[in-house]
Amino acid sequence: MVRPTAWLLGGLLGLMWVIPVLMTPTTIAQCTSLKTLETKLTDRRRNMRHNFPINYTIRVHFEEVFKLSNISRLRVRVVDLEEGDLQDVWLLVNQEVLKRILRVLPEKHPSYKYTADLEDLFRKVQQVFPPQSDEKEPPERIEDIYNRVKEPDSKGWRFVTPKSLLDNCYRTMHCLFKNCFPSEDGEQDYCSTPHWRKGRKRQLQET
Numbered sequence: 001m002v003r004p005t006a007w008l009l010g011g012l013l014g015l016m017w018v019i020p021v022l023m024t025p026t027t028i029a030q031c032t033s034l035k036t037l038e039t040k041l042t043d044r045r046r047n048m049r050h051n052f053p054i055n056y057t058i059r060v061h062f063e064e065v066f067k068l069s070n071i072s073r074l075r076v077r078v079v080d081l082e083e084g085d086l087q088d089v090w091l092l093v094n095q096e097v098l099k100r101i102l103r104v105l106p107e108k109h110p111s112y113k114y115t116a117d118l119e120d121l122f123r124k125v126q127q128v129f130p131p132q133s134d135e136k137e138p139p140e141r142i143e144d145i146y147n148r149v150k151e152p153d154s155k156g157w158r159f160v161t162p163k164s165l166l167d168n169c170y171r172t173m174h175c176l177f178k179n180c181f182p183s184e185d186g187e188q189d190y191c192s193t194p195h196w197r198k199g200r201k202r203q204l205q206e207t
């Protein structure tokens with residue numbers, strides 16, 4: 001009677017594979033789409049700075065400036081906050097940011113295609129993140145952000161360079177999806193601003 005044992009073993013082995021997958025907060029499909037986006041974003045300096053006039057800024061809602069400091073503030077102040085809430089905010093805010101950048105670009109601008117491609121990649125990321133709103137209402141503070149981002153007549157405007165908006169996008173992505181960006185030098189503190197200052201110095205030396 002080898003069969004039942006084999007089945008049992010097979011079943012157990014199967015479970016051992018399934019459990020870690022269920023337990024990881026981000027799935028493989030999510031990481032794949034985020035990594036494609038990350039690769040594209042590494043080209044942001046050329047597309048969002050060099051192709052624009054010096055110090056060129058665009059007008060965005062206060063809420064569209066979503067930085068590492070916003071994440072740490074929300075984590076401290078909002079009870080019941082889930083990682084998924086922050087990830088949803090990240091998705092929404094950055095899609096709005098890309099719309100705003102596209103709005104100021106004529107189709108023949110050298111950064112138009114780059115920005116449109118980023119928008120497409122965001123749509124692909126969105127597809128592998130099922131909306132969680134059906135099961136649970138997000139905390140009020142998060143709802144407020146959604147509402148204000150969607151509010152066309154908002155009075156809270158800021159002027160920011162497109163490059164700094166995409167820097168925010170890149171850094172907060174690493175902070176919120178750190179499982180997808182493992183590093184060879186061990187655990188990286190992507191959520192801390194000093195981590196990126198170091199990175200910046202390295203980059204400047206290389207260029």
Ligand SMILES: *[C@@H]1O[C@H](CO)[C@@H](O)[C@H](O)[C@H]1NC(C)=O
Pocket residue numbers: 054055
């Ligand atoms: C751009 O901004 C920097 C920092 O605010 C300033 O030092 C520089 O003079 C500005 N350049 C131009 C051309 O406005």
Ligand SMILES: *[C@@H]1O[C@H](CO)[C@@H](O)[C@H](O)[C@H]1NC(C)=O
Pocket residue numbers: 062063064065066067070093145
């Ligand atoms: C991030 O913080 C700034 C203030 O530093 C605020 O204006 C903005 O609304 C915040 N963004 C979000 C999405 O909460």
